[in-house]
Amino acid sequence: AQSVAQPEDQVNVAEGNPLTVKCTYSVSGNPYLFWYVQYPNRGLQFLLKYITGDNLVKGSYGFEAEFNKSQTSFHLKKPSALVSDSALYFCAVRDIRSTGKLIFGQGTTLQVKP
Amino acid sequence: SAVISQKPSRDICQRGTSLTIQCQVDSQVTMMFWYRQQPGQSLTLIATANQGSEATYESGFVIDKFPISRPNLTFSTLTVSNMSPEDSSIYLCSYFGGGNEQFFGPGTRLTVL
Numbered sequence: 001a002q003s004v005a006q007p008e009d010q011v012n013v014a015e016g017n018p019l020t021v022k023c024t025y026s027v028s029g030n031p032y033l034f035w036y037v038q039y040p041n042r043g044l045q046f047l048l049k050y051i052t053g054d055n056l057v058k059g060s061y062g063f064e065a066e067f068n069k070s071q072t073s074f075h076l077k078k079p080s081a082l083v084s085d086s087a088l089y090f091c092a093v094r095d096i097r098s099t100g101k102l103i104f105g106q107g108t109t110l111q112v113k114p
Numbered sequence: 115s116a117v118i119s120q121k122p123s124r125d126i127c128q129r130g131t132s133l134t135i136q137c138q139v140d141s142q143v144t145m146m147f148w149y150r151q152q153p154g155q156s157l158t159l160i161a162t163a164n165q166g167s168e169a170t171y172e173s174g175f176v177i178d179k180f181p182i183s184r185p186n187l188t189f190s191t192l193t194v195s196n197m198s199p200e201d202s203s204i205y206l207c208s209y210f211g212g213g214n215e216q217f218f219g220p221g222t223r224l225t226v227l
Contacts, residue, residue, distance in 0.1 A: 032214055043206055043220040044157070046115075051214055090156065094214060099162040099170060101147065102208075102216055106156045 002027045004093050006105035013081045013112055021076040021108045023091030032094035033074045034102065035065055039087045047089075050074060061085070081112045115217045116141040120207060124223040127197055134193045135222045137207035142187035147216065148180070151204040160205075163190045197226045 003026045013019045025031055035047040048059025055067045065076045076089060091105040117140040127133050137146065148160040161169040161182055169182040183191045194201050202225050208216040 034215060044218040046215050046217060049215050101159045104156045
């Protein structure tokens with residue numbers, strides 16, 4: 001079965017420091033991986049994806065993620081956190097064997113303190 | 115990406131009633147999806163809706179409880195029937211973009227009393 005795990009319920013960082021939000025996956029075949037962000041009382045916003053190619057993918061708002069096949073990880077990173085980055089972050093994998101639905105991790109709350 | 119909207123944005127309903135949520139995309143899309151996000155939880159797919167065919171439901175979700183319509187390539191509705199407090203959730207629709215990613219509507223926050 002395909003699955004995604006986000007081992008941290010919450011990540012706390014100081015503004016200006018680098019941030020990492022962790023994600024590991026378990027899939028059959030090549031993974032299609034995604035990161036989404038959810039601000040309070042808002043829908044999900046697409047940040048970035050890995051389908052194939054360069055292991056370091058860049059996305060919206062200065063975020064990037066590194067695909068590591070040997071560690072089955074897809075961690076979200078940003079060199080310098082902003083208070084406005086505080087939100088709920090979801091990692092997801094596309095189930096390409098079915099209708100292509102997204103399977104989401106449980107989410108990680110990022111808190112950036114001034 | 116296309117603009118995707120949902121109505122209503124939120125509602126408070128009484129137990130035993132039904133609510134229909136509308137999802138509108140400003141361009142034609144083949145597949146649309148309906149997800150549920152229970153309080154403090156992640157997203158779970160309810161069903162996939164293709165135009166001109168019956169929706170495909172995930173395990174644990176049934177058509178009698180969550181009937182879905184997909185009358186054309188820009189619109190879909192999800193009805194939450196015979197509601198109970200356990201149905202209090204955020205309901206989100208989404209569609210596939212051209213590059214495998216899904217784009218989501220703003221969600222409908224439902225509270226059942």
